[in-house]
Amino acid sequence: MRWIEVTAAMLAAVGVLKTVTAIAVETAEIRNFEISEVAPGNYVHYGSLEERSPENLGDNANIGFIVGERCVLVVDAGGSLPVGRALKRAIRRVTQVPVCHVVLTHVHPDHFFGAAAFIEDGAQFIAHRNYPRQLAARARPYLSYLRRDLGKAAEGSDIVEPTLLVDGRLELDLGGRSVEVRAWPPAHTDDDLTVFDRLTRTFWLADLLFVDHTPVIDGTITGFLAVMEDLREIDAAHYVAGHGRSLAPWPQPLVPQRRYFVAILEETRAAIRSKKTIQQATDEVGLAEAKNWVAFDTFHRRNVTMAYTELEWE
Numbered sequence: 269m270r271w272i273e274v275t276a277a278m279l280a281a282v283g284v285l286k287t288v289t290a291i292a293v294e295t296a297e298i299r300n301f302e303i304s305e306v307a308p309g310n311y312v313h314y315g316s317l318e319e320r321s322p323e324n325l326g327d328n329a330n331i332g333f334i335v336g337e338r339c340v341l342v343v344d345a346g347g348s349l350p351v352g353r354a355l356k357r358a359i360r361r362v363t364q365v366p367v368c369h370v371v372l373t374h375v376h377p378d379h380f381f382g383a384a385a386f387i388e389d390g391a392q393f394i395a396h397r398n399y400p401r402q403l404a405a406r407a408r409p410y411l412s413y414l415r416r417d418l419g420k421a422a423e424g425s426d427i428v429e430p431t432l433l434v435d436g437r438l439e440l441d442l443g444g445r446s447v448e449v450r451a452w453p454p455a456h457t458d459d460d461l462t463v464f465d466r467l468t469r470t471f472w473l474a475d476l477l478f479v480d481h482t483p484v485i486d487g488t489i490t491g492f493l494a495v496m497e498d499l500r501e502i503d504a505a506h507y508v509a510g511h512g513r514s515l516a517p518w519p520q521p522l523v524p525q526r527r528y529f530v531a532i533l534e535e536t537r538a539a540i541r542s543k544k545t546i547q548q549a550t551d552e553v554g555l556a557e558a559k560n561w562v563a564f565d566t567f568h569r570r571n572v573t574m575a576y577t578e579l580e581w582e
């Protein structure tokens with residue numbers, strides 16, 4: 269990007285800024301955007317497990333789409349406009365039917381900033397009843413962090429407000445294919461949605477399931493564990509995690525995540541009982557799990573902090 273900035277400044281001085289803008293837009297495009305058909309009509313793009321960077325352009329979450337005879341439902345649009353656009357091109361390689369729904373599974377920026385790519389489609393943006401409140405509180409810092417991390421490539425990754433809120437369950441007909449969108453009690457966040465394609469029994473869990481990537485608690489640890497008990501009962505033939513991928517049959521991929529949360533839960537409770545401070549707890553709790561997870565150093569202490577503040581009032 270530095271080379272382009274210098275060139276932009278130089279060319280702007282001689283009045284050919286338009287050309288430079290075109291170059292900048294082109295560099296922010298994602299090429300080689302792969303999709304996998306995990307079940308007939310269910311296409312997934314697996315995002316990078318790395319942190320957001322100018323190289324991956326915010327392509328850090330698993331996103332995808334379900335194709336009906338009448339229209340397409342998108343499950344998350346990725347972490348920036350370039351990701352959303354790449355997803356849109358991938359959809360057009362598969363089908364020409366319109367995109368009618370974009371499900372915003374929860375209010376995390378690696379999942380929603382690509383949604384702006386679908387505004388011109390006139391799609392319905394579906395989110396949890398609690399989503400707008402969280403979005404209002406977080407939109408500004410999320411945007412400034414995106415600009416900090418992606419620079420010019422963040423341009424156009426505008427906040428998209430949901431147009432339909434879900435409380436409980438919502439049944440959608442894509443044409444020859446019915447899909448259930450389900451709102452969950454607080455778990456990963458307080459605004460988690462899942463998508464279930466009834467035709468193929470494909471279960472899109474978003475961040476209610478992490479594979480290999482350290483699970484993140486931004487809601488409640490006890491709520492997350494309770495929701496996982498219900499997830500386990502879902503009759504899924506295929507599934508898509510929010511991060512990472514696994515070939516293990518459902519519901520096996522829930523097992524490592526549950527083990528991790530139970531370790532945090534039990535060790536944090538023990539720390540509180542023995543009157544350890546939150547600082548001591550984050551230094552000691554759950555460290556045996558470090559070897560099992562990617563990005564452990566980035567997320568684990570924060571998880572323990574969340575757990576401690578939740579559990580200290582039990």
Ligand SMILES: [Zn+2]
Pocket residue numbers: 374376456475484
């Ligand atoms: Zn998330």
